[in-house]
Structures are given as structure tokens and as C-alpha cells.
Amino acid sequence: MGVTRNRVARAFAVLEAFTPERPSLALSEVARRAALPLTTTHRLLAELCAAGALERDGDGTYRIGLRLWEIASLAPRGVPLREAALPFLEDLYEVTHENAQLGVREGHDVVYIERIAGRRAVGVLTRVGGRFPLHASGIGLVLLAHAPESVQRGVLEGPLRRFTDHTITDPARLRRVLAEVRRDGVAVSDRQVTDDALSVAAPITDLSVVAAASGAVAERLAPAVRAAALGTSRALSARRPE
Amino acid sequence: MGVTRNRVARAFAVLEAFTPERPSLALSEVARRAALPLTTTHRLLAELCAAGALERDGDGTYRIGLRLWEIASLAPRGVPLREAALPFLEDLYEVTHENAQLGVREGHDVVYIERIAGRRAVGVLTRVGGRFPLHASGIGLVLLAHAPESVQRGVLEGPLRRFTDHTITDPARLRRVLAEVRRDGVAVSDRQVTDDALSVAAPITDLSVVAAASGAVAERLAPAVRAAALGTSRALSARRPE
Numbered sequence: 001m002g003v004t005r006n007r008v009a010r011a012f013a014v015l016e017a018f019t020p021e022r023p024s025l026a027l028s029e030v031a032r033r034a035a036l037p038l039t040t041t042h043r044l045l046a047e048l049c050a051a052g053a054l055e056r057d058g059d060g061t062y063r064i065g066l067r068l069w070e071i072a073s074l075a076p077r078g079v080p081l082r083e084a085a086l087p088f089l090e091d092l093y094e095v096t097h098e099n100a101q102l103g104v105r106e107g108h109d110v111v112y113i114e115r116i117a118g119r120r121a122v123g124v125l126t127r128v129g130g131r132f133p134l135h136a137s138g139i140g141l142v143l144l145a146h147a148p149e150s151v152q153r154g155v156l157e158g159p160l161r162r163f164t165d166h167t168i169t170d171p172a173r174l175r176r177v178l179a180e181v182r183r184d185g186v187a188v189s190d191r192q193v194t195d196d197a198l199s200v201a202a203p204i205t206d207l208s209v210v211a212a213a214s215g216a217v218a219e220r221l222a223p224a225v226r227a228a229a230l231g232t233s234r235a236l237s238a239r240r241p242e
Numbered sequence: 243m244g245v246t247r248n249r250v251a252r253a254f255a256v257l258e259a260f261t262p263e264r265p266s267l268a269l270s271e272v273a274r275r276a277a278l279p280l281t282t283t284h285r286l287l288a289e290l291c292a293a294g295a296l297e298r299d300g301d302g303t304y305r306i307g308l309r310l311w312e313i314a315s316l317a318p319r320g321v322p323l324r325e326a327a328l329p330f331l332e333d334l335y336e337v338t339h340e341n342a343q344l345g346v347r348e349g350h351d352v353v354y355i356e357r358i359a360g361r362r363a364v365g366v367l368t369r370v371g372g373r374f375p376l377h378a379s380g381i382g383l384v385l386l387a388h389a390p391e392s393v394q395r396g397v398l399e400g401p402l403r404r405f406t407d408h409t410i411t412d413p414a415r416l417r418r419v420l421a422e423v424r425r426d427g428v429a430v431s432d433r434q435v436t437d438d439a440l441s442v443a444a445p446i447t448d449l450s451v452v453a454a455a456s457g458a459v460a461e462r463l464a465p466a467v468r469a470a471a472l473g474t475s476r477a478l479s480a481r482r483p484e
Contacts (some may be wrong), residue, residue: 129315
């Protein structure tokens, strides 16, 4: 029940109790999810509210506070990266009118930093701030193809979850696909995540970040995706000295 | 020196040491900015790194971690609001090709939740996750016009910082402008923040949020901005039952 965890770790266990499915929680739910006694949870909730990390709703439930979001927006791989990529994602969106996405690798997952979508774009499972396994999506395949050998080995050895009939779940085949991605400079995920979406992704130099557009023909999309990734890479290099 | 602050408050003092101007800090800088002893700071930094709230750079400096950003993206007034507004901001951007922005009120400031901009849009001072006083920008004026009377009084009584020759710094005039904003349904900030930008903003019902586009003629922009705000309001109402 968390007795060995320090106070900061317990405060973060409280924050991690909140999920996209349950963004608003009562005291007892937080205590259960964080595996902490009620009294400890109650004190931590009060301290986190005082710090602005949580906000209390009219009905007594808690939710993540805007102040935490303000601090977190300084994460270099979050908002600042997104700001560098945004003009190119906008160009990509205007050319394709599909979902234009930006993601970074965190362990064996891709974390989505940005998604630009119009009202007519195909529905996708991804969410800004959300995670997804590396082996299925276009973004994930590019990030995996350029990840350290140890990460690639870990993913290839682990279970490869099947999302559709097209998801690559055979390690030998995934290894061949990753080699192709490195050779071609783009990754294509054709109905490997959902039955109606196709995504094309390209790496942003030095950062293993990708922009992807889903829902249309790969050959037509690839040049626009490559241009967006290259433009972002250049913008990031130009910023580096500062 | 923080002796009366609890452990969680001190951990947040460490997180708040990071700013847009200084997103990467060494141990001694964190200690000075957080007003904490070096040993305490060192222990808190280690605990925050273990929780993923901070990351350590190759050169030994610290920065806000992606994990904190993932948790913070659940703040209801952050990413979820942005997701509801995004398709309408995209429409607004395509019609205007100016900056399309989304903000919420926090105290006497507007906090910017989203900014969509192309490579050709006018430069603006705002940043996603950043703050700005309410009395100057189009977004700020709309939020202030619809804020509780106590907030309006606080802003009108406080010093009104001058950004340009056009910034409204006279309380009586600001009060008249706020009444016009409530009457017209839009706010116009014409060179009140910078000498080359104009912004038009409209409120999103129930949430005092605005979409703004800056840099062009107010009369031409107002209908598109109103439509974006209205569309977002409807999208949010439709979601409410869940």
C-alpha cells in the first residue's frame, strides 16, 4: 500500500489515478487507484489542489488543474517541439485534409504531441497526450525503425498486439518492414490500426519524430509528409544555437 | 526559505522554477529559484525524475518531463477543450490564414490553450501554455467582459499595463469597451498588444473561451470568428451528457 514510496512518488500516484477514461474522480476512487489509505489521499489531494495541480469540481470530484498543464507545456518534447512542427503540419493538413500528427517515442510506445484534423478527416484512435504501441501505426513504425537496437529487440521479443487482420504480429516480418522503412524514408501503415485508415509517416532528423497523414493513398501522401518532416528538421536545426 | 511549505508544495516550487525563458536548469539554479536549500532541492529533483515529472539532460541540467505533460494533458480546460474547438479553429484558419487561438481565463490572465498558425501569419507574443493580461488582447477582452463582477473590478482597479499607444489603460474607457463587447458579441483589439496586429475574438458559451484571429480587418473576420465560437459551443453542449 505504498509504504515504501516517498511523498513525491505518492503525490504522483495520485495524479496518475486520472486517465482519459476517468478524468474526474472522487476521493475514494483516487485512494483505490493510487493504492493509498484514505487519510493520506485526502491530505495529498488538498496539497495538490493548493499547488494548482488539481482542481475541485462543484460536485466534490477532482480533476487535473490548468496550472499543471501550464508547467507541463514547457516539456521540450511537448509544446516547444510542436511549435516548431506546427507550420509544416498546417501545410500538410491543407494539402491532404487528413489527420496530420506528430509523435515522439517513450519506451515501447508513441506519445502523440499534436494532431490536426478537420471535421471531414477520418476518425482515429489517437489523442494528444495519448499513447499507442510502436508496431502498429505509421508514426510508431518510423520511430521503431530509428530506435536504439535494444528498444527494437524489446518490441520484437514482446507480444505484438493485433488490432486488425493487417497488424504485423510476426517478429520476422516486422524486422523486414523496419528495414524497408529505414531504406525508403517513410513508413506506411495500411489498415494496421483500424480497418478504414492508412497512415504515412516520415522521421524528423535527430529526434525520431514523425508527421503522419492517414486516410488516403500512400504514394500521393508520401512527398507531402516527407516535406513536412524535412521542414521541421530544418526549423529545429536553425533553433539549436540559441 | 520554504520551511513552512509541505513536501508537495516544495516539489511544485521546484517544477515552477522552470519557465519559457529558462526551460533547462542546473541544480543550483533550481535551488535559488525555488528558495530551497541545495540538499532538499537535490532530493526533490531525484524524486521528480523518478516520477517522470522531470528529465535529466546529458549535460546534467534538468527539464520538464514528457510524463508530466501526458498527465497534464487531461486537464479539462486544456487538451479536451482544445479537441472540441480544433475543427472550428481549423476552419477559421483556412478562411483567414491568420493566427487562430483559443484561451481560458485564470485569475486576471488569459492562458492560451491553442494557437494554429501558418508560416505566413503575423508574429504574435502568445505561446501555448503562456499567460497574458486580460485587458489588452481580443481574447482577454472577451474573457474579461464575461468574467464575474469581482474579477472585472479587480482588473479595473489594478494597474493596466501599456503595451502600445493603443492599449486601453484608462479604467473608465475600459469599462465602456467591455460593455460594447457584451453588446456586440465580439471584441476587437486593434494594435493594443503589438503595433502590427489586430485580433477579433468571440466567447464560447458557458466557458468564456474565445477563438481569435489576428492581423486583418475586423469586419471581415468577425463572422468567421463568431462561427468558430458557436460551433465549439455546440460541440461542447452535445458532449455534456457523457
